[in-house]
Amino acid sequence: MTAELPEVDVDRPNAARIYDYMLGGSHNFASDRAAGDAMLARFPDAAKAGHANREFLHRAVEHCCSLGITQFLDLGSGIPTRGGVHEFVERRAPGARVVYVDIEPVAVACCRALVEGNPRVRVALADLRDPAAVLSAPEVRDVLDLGAPVAVLAVASLHYVAPADDLSAVVAAYRAALAPGSALVISHGSDDLDDEVAAGHMRDLAAVMATSATPAYLRDRAELRAALAGFRLVDPGLVDIRRWRDRSDLPDAAVYGALGVLDAAPATAP
Template identity: 55%
Template sequence: MYDYLLGGRQNFAVDRALADEAIRSSPGMVAAVWAFRAFLRRTVRHCVAAGIDQFLDLGSGVPTVGNVHEIVLRDAPHARVAYVDHEPVAVAHARDLLGAEHRVSVTHADLRDVAGVLSAPTVRDLLDFDRPVAVLMLAVLHFLPDADDPASVVAAYRRHLQPGSAMVLSHGSDDVDDPELAERVRAGQRVYAQSTHPTVLRSRAELTSWFADLELVEPGLVDVARWRPDLTGEQPESIGAYGGLGLVR
């Protein structure tokens, strides 16, 4: 669905059908997906500018329009990117698309299994956790039910990070001041409830707590469309998803 909404080609008929339904139910869906993607681009470039050259992208899906390795390797050709996803089809497609790119790996694993992810040869042999690493959890944690305790998952990865590392999170939320926007977010949630991956919307306060021992880069935890937007002047329209970049000090 994500790839289709971004105009990519790595998707199936069932993805397109559900995505089209999502667009009908929540007309801002396409803009939201592009805003998530732009947030990814801006935060990754910020990490590269800060000297981070290792990236662990959890819940990466199929490498699609403007993915992490394309952004990173453009500015830091020596960098390394490890993608992790639990969908076998997504992993197979990712491996086919990336081919023999030695600076990028794809791992079939569940991000909730922190030890399993970090010990996988395709992660362990590519990334050096004795040096700064950026851990990306972008538009994925809202697929974890409360029973999985996503806050503990975030904290578990944090414990493996050295000073100078970063954690980048984004997450859907209807905890917004605009009632119409809140309803659009909930309409999108209802569409995902029909899929194999329903979403959980969480409050800004709860998401802020996940950055408890990190230094949040300005402007802090804000709507992803408003995190250091590319445009100047008029503020971009919020999409109902919070995002932030926290540094390990």
């Protein structure tokens, strides 16, 4: 697909800026704060759920570092309200390289200001639904070597891919471009988790997002498992993010998380 990238529209709330507001940031407008407040009215722990998602991101990135991966492509990276992935990985994998990708101009501008002068980090304004455009972006080509393992992070960003945009095909296009040993980390809102209260909260958040510039689409476990085809999921598989390397102390989020590794294709018999 050829994506048209949006202009800043301060009157329409969007995911990056609402999330920034929920996490306590200052890169948001009145429309974003109103949407955030509507979420909090329905789900008072919504901000804590955002923090639980960031916790999951950190645990998953830590695991990628333990696999020896030193390149990260963060799709839908958002506004670095609580610090970016590059700050987290540079303590665990010195010299690691990171490319941030977001479709939201405010998020991209904030991120660029944060990483200016850092030769190992770039920020691309691009649409993650267009893998060819993302992977050929100069920021990606400058910093990442796609011939070596890369961890693709798609954390709380794939639920903005509409059913018509075929999530499985989008993920498959990234997978096809990755070297063996690469990884994919996802988290994704859902309403089919066992916890009915949490599922109701996620439906409430999606109802608010439906009025924004970035509607969210909840997917069930089977749909997400299908989108992860070709990746070997590390334990404990595709689960509630609180159960991924057990953080049951975190508040409910009704978000699935998984980390998949791309193994080398088995050698074919002569």
